[in-house]
Amino acid sequence: MRTTIRELVEDAVRTLADTGTVIGPRPDAEALAAHLFGTGLAQLEWDGVPGDGEAERYLELVARRVAGVPLGHLTGVAELAGVEVAVGPGVFVPRVQSEAVVADGLVALKGIRRPLVVDLCAGSAAMALAVAHQLPQATVHAVDCDPVALEFARRNSALRAALGDTPIELHQGDVTEPGLLAELAGTVDLVLTNPPFMPDEAEVPAEFGVYQPRQAVFGGPDGLHVIRHAVRTAAALLRPGGTLVVEHGHLHAAAVPDLLGADPRFTEVTGHLDQYGWPLYATAVRGRTEAATSS
Template sequence: MERKTHDAHVEDAVHALGRSGAVMAPRAEAEALAAHVFGAPVDSLPPGTEPGDESATRFQALVARRGEGVPLGYLTGRAALSGIEVEVGPGVFVPMIVSEATLASGLKAIADNPAPTVVDLCTGSGAFALAVAHHTPGARVHAVELDQAALDYARRNSARRTALGDTPIVLHQADVTRPLTLAELDGTVDLVLSSPPYTPDEAPVPAEFGVHQPRDAVFGGPDGLRVTRHVVETAARLLRPGGTLVIEHGPFHAESVPGLLRADERFEDVSDHPDAYVGHPLYAQATRSRPGPSTNRRA
């Protein structure tokens, strides 16, 4: 094997990932893989040092798999969201960096409430729920997930975050498409967060989403709204008057998801928001109507 410095391996990886077309940020991902394999950020290693043959071979193999669309989180075993890290791997959807904006809006909605009740529907790895518990220590956070593999990740992540001192969350194995999920919380919840599967079944998507991640966590029926409709219904039931729903959706749902909310007189102050990176429509937000005539107005 040709001897190369850590820096040279990273440069080769940047070019390989760029050529693959599977990665939006080749340098950032090459550096993330290098830190994972070499045990430290490359810029913190002594200049001119060379990795051992075993590490170099492993790094090259991971770069090749990333170029094939295998999610970065599956290769490193972890993903970060809003200051926390969660374990991920095959069988669970990897939290996306764009979801920082969705989460931030939810946290802003409960910022003045020292002890909010929060529900995360379709929690997957538990990232949203655990981030809320981390940033709002007084929160009572419930997280709902149907898939057993994803729920196992959420349980491990919850146990790890609790051991680190975060407020414990309550995990529920339940189907958000079934009536009366979490019925015991009806009318008491301050914030519902959700990133349901929302990609239309026949939509072309990169292999990272269409091949490697769980289909049920990515695709949401012919129009992508099969689960979303149930999330809206469940949120309307769970939220107290004045409570907030923040729901993630695809760029193809900039009109349809806000439209669902405006058509439901139990919601008002409906708005839609882009991601912070390329400006694509990302999430909708609405308030549970307060007593009296609903304005169902647009924010």
């Protein structure tokens, strides 16, 4: 009796779970099947028997996922907060955990009629496009220094605009350089950022240490090099009362809130956990410095 698609997927779920590094074994196994058979998940013929070579191709995809190849590099797409973006080798594949970063940012924008938003270290622009999708009245800027990431961001921006979303504005720029987006200084309502935050010598799964672009993962000896610059840039861009949401991962549960708390320009510093209870991101509000109060 030949193996059905359902049986193939169930075997793949067990195989992926055994790695201990794949966060969503079932979603990944199902996404690979939908990709291979060229259909949506709901349209998969679960009790159907794969055609010649299809089972072997599926097992090859699963084996590559076990080896650490990001799911998005295998399927060519990733989804974040209801928005699908193109991804591939050379650009960071957004993690589902980042949906919480976007959600908190959207909460901060409630009641603002025409918010101004900046996504620093934007990569594929997934977070920026998710905000533009949810808030068509927003003006959203996305910044990255890597030309490969920006090319993906341009493709994704054009696709989302063709689907009816408000276009975003893309910039090639380095968050470590002073004066980034100086024309927006003091006017931004929300800064989102998912900068590289792993220490250079940290041991990470192959998905992040081998297949994801190094410059999007590792952030200097302590992992805070880019974050420090992102905090400085955000403080310059935000208006008084504007919000910063910075993803920082579990190693910086104290370091990033402490960094924000030590900056007199920020107040209301709060650390946040992901859905699994691990430290994920921090939020802060741009306070009114003496200069801002007197102006």
